[in-house]
Amino acid sequence: MIAALLLTLLAAGCTGGGGPEPGSGSSSPSGRGAGAKVLAVKIDNVRPARPQTGLDRADIVYVEQVEAGLSRLLAVYSSAVPPVIGPVRSARETDLELLRQFDRPVLAFSGAQSRLLPAIERAPLDAVPPSVAPRAYVREPGRPAPHNLYLRAERIPYAAPGSQAVEALGLRFGPAPEGGTAVESRTVRFPSARTSFTWSAGQERWLISMDGSAARTSEGERLGAATVIVQEVTVRPSSFGDRSGNNTPFTETVGSGTAQVLRDGRTYEARWSRPSADADTRFTTPDGRRIDLAEGPLWIVYEAR
DSSP states (O other), rough: OHHEEEEEEHHHHHHOOOSSSSSSSSSSOTTTTOOSOOOEEEESSSSGOSSBBGGGOOOOEEEEOOOOGOEEEEEESSSSSSSSSSSOOOOOHHHHHHHGGSSOOOEEOOOOOOOTTHHHHSSSSEEETTOOOOGGEEEOTOOOTTTEEEEEEEGOOOOOOSSHHHHHOOOOBBOOSOOOEEEEEEEEETTTEEEEEEEEETEEEEEETEEEEOBTTTSSOOOEEEEEEEEEEEEEEEEOOTTTEEEEEEEOEEEEEEEEEEEEEEEEEEEEESSSSSSSOOEEOSSSSSSOBBBSSSEEEEOOO
16 A cells, blocks of 8 residues: 555655645745754554554664553654655654754654644744645555554655764764674563564664564565664653553653664663753763764664663
8 A cells, every 4th residue: 555655646746635634834834944954754653553664764763652651763864865754643742852962853743732832833943744734744545544644755845965864963884893792682672562673694784573573664675774772761751641641751862871782783882971952962882982883774762771
C-alpha cells in the first residue's frame, strides 16, 4: 500500500488530495524553514504503524518513551529528504527541549495537546503541522487512523542543505576509539516496548528490531544504523497526559550521565554532557576524549536510569 502511495504521489507531482481536514494557513507558510539546518519529523512506532516510510533516509533517529510505556521516534533529516515520510504523529514536550540543540529546525507533526501548543509556538523552531500546511499531508486509505498520516516533504518550505545532521549536533564521523568490548546485540526496554540492535559484519550495520520483529522499510529492506548511542537519562512524569489517563513521560536531555556507544561490532562506555538547552550533547570516553561516529545513520535511544 505504501509503495503504491509513494508512486502515486511522485506521478502526481505530490498534489493529490485525500489529506487531513483543511486547517488554517497555506501549504507554504511564509518565512518558515528558511535557512533551517534540519527537518525533524515525529513518527509513529506502534505495530499498526510499521513498516515506516522514509525512516531509512534519516541522519539521526531518536527513540523516546511516550504514554503507557510505548515508544515513538523523532527522525532528523539534513543530508537528504525522502519525498514521503511517516506515519506522522503528535509532538511531545520532550521534543521541544531535545530540538533546542539544532539551529531553529523545522518540526513536522500531526498535532499536539491544546495545553502544549503555546509552548510549541514559543519554542525556537518552525512548526509545520497539518493546520499550517494542509497540502503537505496525505492519509493512506489502506491503514487505520491515526496510523495513516504521511508527510509530503517537498510541500513544506525546507530544502536539505546537504550537510549531515550530526554536524549540526556538533558530532563528527571518524575512527573508533581504542578498546571497547565486542558485542553481538543490545536491547533497550521500555515498559511496553523494546528496541534491539544486532551487529551484521556483512552489512557493517546494527540491524534493528522492534518489539521482537525485524524493522523494515516500506520496500521490505532491513533498517540499520552505523552507530547506536544508548543514552541513560531521567524519565519523569510531566503535567501532560493522554485521553486514557496515562501520564506523558518527560525525558530530560539536559544534564549529564553515562552512555554506551555501539559501532563496528563493539560497545564503548561513554559519558554524555549537555549543560543547557542551547548546548550540544557531547559524548566522550570516561577519561574525556571525544567519541566519533561510524559513517552512516545514527540512532540514539533514551534509556531510563
